[in-house]
Amino acid sequence: xxxxxxxxxxxxxxxxxxxxxxxxxxxxxxxxxxxxxxxxxxxxxxxxxxxxxxxxxxxxxxxxxxxxxxxxxxxxxxxxxxxxxxxxxxxxxxxxxxxxxxxxxxxxxxxxxxxxxxxxxxxxxxxxxxxxxxxxxxxxxxxxxxxxxxxxxxxxxxxxxxxxxxxxxxxxxxxxxxxxxxxxxxxxxxxxxxxxxxxxxxxxxxxxxxxxxxxxxxxxxxxxxxxxxxxxxxxxxxxxxxxxxxxxxxxxxxxxxxxxxxxxxxxxxxxxxxxxxxxxxxxxxxxxxxxxxxxxxxxxxxxxxxxxxxxxxxxxxxxxxxxxxxxxxxxxxxxxxxxxxxxxxxxxxxxxxxxxxxxxxxxxxxxxxxxxxxxxxxxxxxxxxxxxxxxxxxxxxxxxxxxxxxxxxxxxxxxxxxxxxxx
Amino acid sequence: xxxxxxxxxxxxxxxxxxxxxxxxxxxxxxxxxxxxxxxxxxxxxxxxxxxxxxxxxxxxxxxxxxxxxxxxxxxxxxxxxxxxxxxxxxxxxxxxxxxxxxxxxxxxxxxxxxxxxxxxxxxxxxxxxxxxxxxxxxxxxxxxxxxxxxxxxxxxxxxxxxxxxxxxxxxxxxxxxxxxxxxxxxxxxxxxxxxxxxxxxxxxxxxxxxxxxxxxxxxxxxxxxxxxxxxxxxxxxxxxxxxxxxxxxxxxxxxxxxxxxxxxxxxxxxxxxxxxxxxxxxxxxxxxxxxxxxxxxxxxxxxxxxxxxxxxxxxxxxxxxxxxxxxxxxxxxxxxxxxxxxxxxxxxxxxxxxxxxxxxxxxxxxxxxxxxxxxxxxxxxxxxxxxxxxxxxxxxxxxxxxxxxxxxxxxxxxxxxxxxxxxxxxx
Numbered sequence: 001x002x003x004x005x006x007x008x009x010x011x012x013x014x015x016x017x018x019x020x021x022x023x024x025x026x027x028x029x030x031x032x033x034x035x036x037x038x039x040x041x042x043x044x045x046x047x048x049x050x051x052x053x054x055x056x057x058x059x060x061x062x063x064x065x066x067x068x069x070x071x072x073x074x075x076x077x078x079x080x081x082x083x084x085x086x087x088x089x090x091x092x093x094x095x096x097x098x099x100x101x102x103x104x105x106x107x108x109x110x111x112x113x114x115x116x117x118x119x120x121x122x123x124x125x126x127x128x129x130x131x132x133x134x135x136x137x138x139x140x141x142x143x144x145x146x147x148x149x150x151x152x153x154x155x156x157x158x159x160x161x162x163x164x165x166x167x168x169x170x171x172x173x174x175x176x177x178x179x180x181x182x183x184x185x186x187x188x189x190x191x192x193x194x195x196x197x198x199x200x201x202x203x204x205x206x207x208x209x210x211x212x213x214x215x216x217x218x219x220x221x222x223x224x225x226x227x228x229x230x231x232x233x234x235x236x237x238x239x240x241x242x243x244x245x246x247x248x249x250x251x252x253x254x255x256x257x258x259x260x261x262x263x264x265x266x267x268x269x270x271x272x273x274x275x276x277x278x279x280x281x282x283x284x285x286x287x288x289x290x291x292x293x294x295x296x297x298x299x300x301x302x303x304x305x306x307x308x309x310x311x312x313x314x315x316x317x318x319x320x321x322x323x324x325x326x327x328x329x330x331x332x333x334x335x336x337x338x339x340x341x342x343x344x345x346x347x348x349x350x351x352x353x354x355x356x357x358x359x360x361x362x363x364x365x366x367x368x369x370x371x372x373x374x375x376x377x378x379x380x381x382x383x384x385x386x387x388x389x390x391x392x393x394x395x396x397x398x399x400x401x402x403x404x405x406x407x408x409x410x411x412x413x414x415x416x417x418x419x420x421x422x423x
Numbered sequence: 424x425x426x427x428x429x430x431x432x433x434x435x436x437x438x439x440x441x442x443x444x445x446x447x448x449x450x451x452x453x454x455x456x457x458x459x460x461x462x463x464x465x466x467x468x469x470x471x472x473x474x475x476x477x478x479x480x481x482x483x484x485x486x487x488x489x490x491x492x493x494x495x496x497x498x499x500x501x502x503x504x505x506x507x508x509x510x511x512x513x514x515x516x517x518x519x520x521x522x523x524x525x526x527x528x529x530x531x532x533x534x535x536x537x538x539x540x541x542x543x544x545x546x547x548x549x550x551x552x553x554x555x556x557x558x559x560x561x562x563x564x565x566x567x568x569x570x571x572x573x574x575x576x577x578x579x580x581x582x583x584x585x586x587x588x589x590x591x592x593x594x595x596x597x598x599x600x601x602x603x604x605x606x607x608x609x610x611x612x613x614x615x616x617x618x619x620x621x622x623x624x625x626x627x628x629x630x631x632x633x634x635x636x637x638x639x640x641x642x643x644x645x646x647x648x649x650x651x652x653x654x655x656x657x658x659x660x661x662x663x664x665x666x667x668x669x670x671x672x673x674x675x676x677x678x679x680x681x682x683x684x685x686x687x688x689x690x691x692x693x694x695x696x697x698x699x700x701x702x703x704x705x706x707x708x709x710x711x712x713x714x715x716x717x718x719x720x721x722x723x724x725x726x727x728x729x730x731x732x733x734x735x736x737x738x739x740x741x742x743x744x745x746x747x748x749x750x751x752x753x754x755x756x757x758x759x760x761x762x763x764x765x766x767x768x769x770x771x772x773x774x775x776x777x778x779x780x781x782x783x784x785x786x787x788x789x790x791x792x793x794x795x796x797x798x799x800x801x802x803x804x805x806x807x808x809x810x811x812x813x814x815x816x817x818x819x820x821x822x823x824x825x826x827x828x829x830x831x832x833x834x835x836x837x838x839x840x841x842x843x844x845x846x847x848x849x850x
Contacts, residue, residue, distance in 0.1 A: 022450075023450045023451070024791045025428060025787050025788065025790045025791050026787070026788050026791060061717065062711065062717070062720075063711070063712055063713075063714070063716070063717045066710075066711040066712035067712045067777070070712055070777045070778065070780060070781040071777050071780060072780075072784075073780045073781065073783055073784030073787075074780065074781035074782065074783065074784025074785045074788070075784065076785075076788070095788060097783075097784040097787045097788060098787070101428055101429075101787050102783070102784070102787075132721075136720075136721065136723065139723055140723075140726040140727075143674075143675055143726065143747065143749070144726070146674040146675060147674050147675055147747060148674070149673065149674035150569050150570075150673045150674050150675070152567050152568075252672055253671075253672040253846060254567050254672065255563045255564075255566040255567050256560065256563040256564050256566070256567055287505065287510065288499075288501035288502075288504075288505060288511075289501070289502060289505035297557065298499070301553055301556035301557055301560075303560060304557055304560035304561040304564055305564075322560060322563075322564050323560075324560070350502070350505075350506065353506065354502075354505035354506060354508075357505070357506075357507070357508030357528075358505065358508060358510065360508060360527070360528075361508050361509065361510065361525075361526060361527050361528070362510075364452040364453065364527035364528075365452060365453050365525065365527055367452050368451045368452055368453050368625075368793065369791070369792070370791065
């Protein structure tokens, strides 16, 4: 067992993960702050990274921060919010060109000045966040939440999840809700920030061509914030028994109909049958060899796209397809038939082998990208899994057709969402 | 500074005119290969080399052809790549069509397959008929994408006649006119080796690539050298119309401003130099470190989805500036003001030096990704530039170059705006 990172906990309970490699041209820093996904705090959590990146004590405006970073040869930094099952994660990242290509030694140290300041030294006035920044970022987050409506592809998937997981934390949109935004002000957000920064689990990743000892020392000096009584984030989920699938239709002024079908897989990352589920999903809708692509798109010309994907931290599977309005029932029939074939084990050797190979390829490819390496380690931390790419490939190659048929019996259709046109 | 960033570019020119380039990165797990023809949606009128016949083909045919290339007599080539554990894809742009695969095993078989399927046209009446249904769905999908509509409408404002004003995929009507015979004519004209490039990067040695490519050519007779004659309409230097507004069912208005470049007609290093100078200029005027960006952001007119881009080709060029905004009209006025202020006051050399550093770093960052290296290499190859010269050309660019570009390119009489408004505001 063992991943690529050397792990260590700092005295203030920040876990640092260092991977020295000369494979890449940049040095990558990612800091993740884990929080529960809960309606009461979700919108605050979502707003935080956007307010923090507006300004810190030493770089009080975004402009001053950018002027500084551009002089460091386009060192880039950003922050965002992730949803991993029912864990809400604040993400802060920085990417610095390897100083050896530039000929400037202190790039890393200088870049980290901004990085740490944004996270632990925010700009305050009268004991709270700068009001102007909070108000502006609230407005922008509101527009951001509303703009999902423009992106019909993701809109139907998100709406399907909301309907399927009604009453469960997972139904919360990663950017929160417009309604809850109204209750946030610079005071209560700043108190919330202090609570998060001192008690939420934190993982700091460093990946690149670095001197491990030097970087560790630097990180210890820079990430000085006092943290104790770190809370534990629950990552368990309760299984849901589906009695009868729910059907929801919404009408908008659109040119293409879109279907999303939500399933409970009752298996999540970390379970012993997870890789059988991964193969199941790949056969059903993971690529051009898959049943959905071959039957919905190629044989019937019903759709431009038809695929399935897993939410591996929550145990869900989503199928989505863009279709002609009049062909909804036919598409549902054909999709239903594919799912049934999976349960019955009507899987060809070509479908099975292609699915496994495609997954192996995807996992090996991930090792060529700094962000993919780090994101996959983050999933491991959240689910208590520690494995290398070779171990994953080995597990995938050991999955049998029987394993896939077994996992198929656990998968239950929960919700159908259809985006229709206005009559 | 090491201009090649520790990377090696190895090339070979084949007898039939094909150019092959390899960037080995042996510590990567993956091989990424692109096989690309200098043929895109704008190449709608041309002379058929064998007959000398001048033809105009239906809009969207380059894209339709791309879809049909995956058909082989034995079936679908997707299946073969799947069996080899690779993923494959293709895309058509205004100026070129690219086929690719990405794989972490069986590199040689995958490479052979890529060459084989792109070099084997196989179109039947039935398969062309079937594809119409799929492409119609694709076009409908784009009709529901406000960002894409926004750009298409801007190009329709900037250009009178140039085919860049037409959707890459064509229209629901134009794809009805596509048939087997015309597909072959387009294929035989533009998929000639001398009009193509193969770029391979990742975990593979150049010698291996060259050997596979050369073997694949021995099997067939070397095609005759064909001169491709493309015909583009004469495009006036003016814009067609100043603005276009579409009403869509969206959550918030979208705004896009474009300037038409009339300093066109050349490719190669001068084109890349012009592109970089324009990128630097846009960054100085509207980038994240500019006073203008800060002001627009604080006024709530833009957010961090605001972006700008310059697209430079031999025959045309334009920039786009915009994003989501609650007030397109006010954003338009502010941007006009920013441009005219910069025209009268000029730009600062500190900004120029800093933005140049930023570009150096961003280019280096890009080299982490085989997709970036390959896409950039292929796109610039079709413009007669070697992208490995980027850092050298960037070094050459002076403050005077950028100032000059400011005064020639940003002419407010050559700008247009495209807006997407919310449908209910129409009522």
